[in-house]
Amino acid sequence: MxxxxxxxxxxxxxxxxxxxxxxxxxxxxxxxxxxxxxxxxxxxxxxxxxxxxxxxxxxxxxxxxxxxxxxxxxxxxxxxxxxxxxxxxxxxxxxxxxxxxxxxxVSVIERIGWDSLKPISTAITVSLDTPENMAKVARQLSDVPLLKVKVDACDPIAAVRSVREAAPNPRIIVDPNESWSIEQLALWQSGLLELRVDLLEQPLPAENDAQLEGFDALIPLAADESGHVADDLAQLARRYDYVNIKLDKTGGLTTALAMLEAAEREGLGLMVGCMVSSSLSIAPALILAQRCAFVDLDGPTWLMEDFKNGVKESRGIMTPPEPGFWG
Structure with a gap:
């Protein structure tokens, strides 16, 4: 046909x-x-x-x-x-x-032999802004299970502190998106520990990863821009505690599933992430989320309008799409 x-x-x-x-x-x-x-x-x-x-x-x-x-x-x-x-x-x-x-x-999750999709806790992102504006956003999200705080190298401790004071209870991922140096990481990590940060995602530029070998990290580190496919994982395991698997990096669900299995064999913790996208990107990523300790799939929550019958998010809990939407 x-x-x-x-x-x-x-x-x-x-x-x-x-x-x-x-x-x-x-x-x-x-x-x-x-x-x-x-x-x-x-x-x-x-x-x-x-x-x-x-x-x-x-x-x-x-x-x-x-x-x-x-x-x-x-x-x-x-x-x-x-x-x-x-x-x-x-x-x-x-x-x-x-x-x-x-x-x-036969659904995708049945085909790969996993249990049926369940609602999951997803990080809700606090976008980079002034500490005051980040606090306003965080205050509205104080009852979600997990926040992801975007920072740069301009006083990130003040930004994270403003979020933590406004939202005392959620777990927190801090994401500098490759904007720090190893010296800044060493300087700021104790402050992040005091603010009860659970995960620090890709603090250094990917090309500077070697500097993390032997570094005494006080907070678990997750590779994002450094980790694309399964061949990256043996090296990442010497530098990071977690790897953020994104379908746009791996080139699809097929290789993302292989990367997930390989990461578990290497002893790396699992995280799944996304770009700012619609429910059509999130539906296959939700399959990976069933096995991940950290989930960051709030892309559709940023859209003015998403696909009908897609994922639903309420107070940090994401519900799978309606049957027939995808997979």
């Missing part, structure tokens, strides 16, 4: 600006993919990320370059052979998972 592939740029406007150490955005620029085969349609989404030299045009061109193979019936295993990790492969891989589920009537 013939297939038809479509891929478009699908922007989502945000409720408020999303700011991290390397920039600010007011729109989530996603790639929306459909693979149609007969009456069944598989859908996938990805988010090109400039940190990895990805652009909307470049990702669409990557997808277009293998249109022939996809429409001729390429499966997920072959996709891994002909495309590198990244946003383009992620959108296609997730669309193929969804198509398989529609064709067979």
């Amino acid at each position: 013939l297939r038809h592939l479509s891929a478009i740029h699908a922007p989502f406007h945000l409720k408020r600006p999303f700011r991290i150490s390397r920039g600010i955005k007011s729109v989530a620029d996603t790639i929306f993919v459909e693979i149609r085969e007969g009456k069944n349609i598989g859908r996938g989404e990805s988010v090109p990320y400039s940190r990895y030299n990805e652009t909307i045009e470049g990702v669409l061109a990557q997808i277009e370059s293998i249109r022939g193979e996809i429409e001729a019936g390429a499966d997920r295993a072959y996709l891994m052979e002909i495309m590198p990790p990244g946003a383009a492969r992620n959108a296609l891989d997730c669309a193929l998972w969804d198509l398989e589920a529609k064709q067979t009537g």
